Amino acid sequence: MSQAEQAAHSPEAAWPVSVLNAKVKAWIERLGFVWVEGQITQLSIKPSWKLSYLTLRDPEKEESVQITCNTQLMRALNLQDGDRIAVYGKPAYYSGRGSFSLWVTEIRQVGVGELLARIERLRHQLAAEGLFDPARKKPLPFLPNNIGLITGRGSAAERDVLAVAQSRWPGVRFTVRNTAVQGARAVTEVVAALQELEANPEVDVIIVARGGGSVEDLLPFSEEALQRQVAQMQTPVVSAIGHEPDTPILDNVADLRAATPTDAAKRVVPDVIAEIALIKELRVRNAHALRGWVTTQHQQLAALRSRPVLADPMVRITAGRDEVQRSLGQVRREIGHRLDKERAQVAGLRSQVTTLGPGATLARGYAVVQVLPRDGSEPEVVTSIMQSPPGSQLRIRVADGAITAAAMQTQAAK
Known part of the structure; x- marks a missing residue:
C-alpha cells in the first residue's frame, strides 16, 4: 500500500470485504507455481465431484495446507491417508469465502527408495554432527524409580513392555504416554510426550516402543525433529522400534537401542529373581573367600610362631650379647699383646740409651x-x-x- 493510500485510508473510507479479498488474492497469486512435499492426512474425494480436497501436513510440525485438485488426477494415483507426496501447484485465494489453498496440477508419490535415500543422507549428517558419538550416550539407572513409556494406545508393544517388566520386577512403576506411532501426527505427538516426560522429575528413563512395521510406517522415527529432541534430552532414552532388521535413525541417536520392545523391558528393568540369586551367589563366594583368607592368615601366624625368634624372643639378643663379649675379649687380648710388645721394645731402647748416654x-x-x-x-x-x-x-x-x-x-x- 502506498503512502497516499495509507493516508487516505480511514474509518470513513474503509475497504469493503471484496476489495480486501481482491487485494490479498492479487498478492498471493504473485508467488507462482511451487513444489511442496508433505503427508496426506485428510482426503475428501467422490467420483461425482469435479474437484477433490485433501490436507497436506508437514510430518515434523503441526502445520498444514489445504490442497485442491482435479478428481481425475486423484483417482489415477489411488492415494491414501498417510502417503507422502510432492505436489506442483499455485497458491490460490478464494475471495468468495476468504480461504487459502494450493491449486495442484501435478502430484507425485514419494517412493520408498527416495525416502530411504533421504534417511541415509540425514543419518550421515547427524553422525557428522556427533549425535551418534558413544561418549554422549547416558548410562541407564540400575533400578529405575519410574519408567516413561511412549507407545501406541493398546498396542502389542505396550503390553509386552509392561508384562515383561512386571514379571522381572513387580514393584516397577510406569508413566505411559500413548501417541500415534505412524502417520502425520506421530512426530509431533512423540516429541510432545518426550518433553512432558523430561519435565517429570520422577521419570528416570524413557522407552519409545513400536512393534515393527513397513518402511513407510517407521518413517516418523527417522524424522529430523524427533532426533533433535532426543539428542537434547537429559533423561536417558531407549529406542525399541520394530525388530532386528529395522534401523530407524532413532536407534542411533538414542542412548540405548533395543531390538524389540520386549528386549527394551529386559534391558531397563533388572530381573529380581536373577538379582537375588546373584546376591546369594556373591554372599557364598564372599564367605568362601573370607574363610580362605582367615585360614591363610592362621597358617602364616602358625609358621611365624614356630620360628625360634618368636619361641624365645631373647635368643637373638643373647646371641648378640655373647658375640659382643667374645669380640670384646678378643680385642682386649690383642691390645694386651700389643702393649706388652711395645713395653719390651721401649725397655730395650731405654737400656741402649742408658748404655750409650753420658750418664754411664x-x-x-x-x-x-x-x-x-x-x-x-x-x-x-x-x-x-x-x-x-x-x-x-x-x-x-x-x-x-x-x-x-x-x-x-x-x-x-x-
Missing part, C-alpha cells in the same frame, strides 16, 4: 766440663783450651752432680 760414662769416672758464658747464654761443652781462658767460670758435671770452678791456667797439649 760419668759413672765410670769421667766428667763433662762446660764454660758458662758471661752473657748468660747456654753453657758450652769445653773441647778446646780456647774456650776457657783463665778466669772463665766452669761447670764440671760428674756422676752424682755438678761442680762450679774457675779456670786458673790453660796449657796446650804437647
Whole structure:
C-alpha cells in the first residue's frame, strides 16, 4: 500500500470485504507455481465431484495446507491417508469465502527408495554432527524409580513392555504416554510426550516402543525433529522400534537401542529373581573367600610362631650379647699383646740409651766440663783450651752432680 493510500485510508473510507479479498488474492497469486512435499492426512474425494480436497501436513510440525485438485488426477494415483507426496501447484485465494489453498496440477508419490535415500543422507549428517558419538550416550539407572513409556494406545508393544517388566520386577512403576506411532501426527505427538516426560522429575528413563512395521510406517522415527529432541534430552532414552532388521535413525541417536520392545523391558528393568540369586551367589563366594583368607592368615601366624625368634624372643639378643663379649675379649687380648710388645721394645731402647748416654760414662769416672758464658747464654761443652781462658767460670758435671770452678791456667797439649 502506498503512502497516499495509507493516508487516505480511514474509518470513513474503509475497504469493503471484496476489495480486501481482491487485494490479498492479487498478492498471493504473485508467488507462482511451487513444489511442496508433505503427508496426506485428510482426503475428501467422490467420483461425482469435479474437484477433490485433501490436507497436506508437514510430518515434523503441526502445520498444514489445504490442497485442491482435479478428481481425475486423484483417482489415477489411488492415494491414501498417510502417503507422502510432492505436489506442483499455485497458491490460490478464494475471495468468495476468504480461504487459502494450493491449486495442484501435478502430484507425485514419494517412493520408498527416495525416502530411504533421504534417511541415509540425514543419518550421515547427524553422525557428522556427533549425535551418534558413544561418549554422549547416558548410562541407564540400575533400578529405575519410574519408567516413561511412549507407545501406541493398546498396542502389542505396550503390553509386552509392561508384562515383561512386571514379571522381572513387580514393584516397577510406569508413566505411559500413548501417541500415534505412524502417520502425520506421530512426530509431533512423540516429541510432545518426550518433553512432558523430561519435565517429570520422577521419570528416570524413557522407552519409545513400536512393534515393527513397513518402511513407510517407521518413517516418523527417522524424522529430523524427533532426533533433535532426543539428542537434547537429559533423561536417558531407549529406542525399541520394530525388530532386528529395522534401523530407524532413532536407534542411533538414542542412548540405548533395543531390538524389540520386549528386549527394551529386559534391558531397563533388572530381573529380581536373577538379582537375588546373584546376591546369594556373591554372599557364598564372599564367605568362601573370607574363610580362605582367615585360614591363610592362621597358617602364616602358625609358621611365624614356630620360628625360634618368636619361641624365645631373647635368643637373638643373647646371641648378640655373647658375640659382643667374645669380640670384646678378643680385642682386649690383642691390645694386651700389643702393649706388652711395645713395653719390651721401649725397655730395650731405654737400656741402649742408658748404655750409650753420658750418664754411664760419668759413672765410670769421667766428667763433662762446660764454660758458662758471661752473657748468660747456654753453657758450652769445653773441647778446646780456647774456650776457657783463665778466669772463665766452669761447670764440671760428674756422676752424682755438678761442680762450679774457675779456670786458673790453660796449657796446650804437647
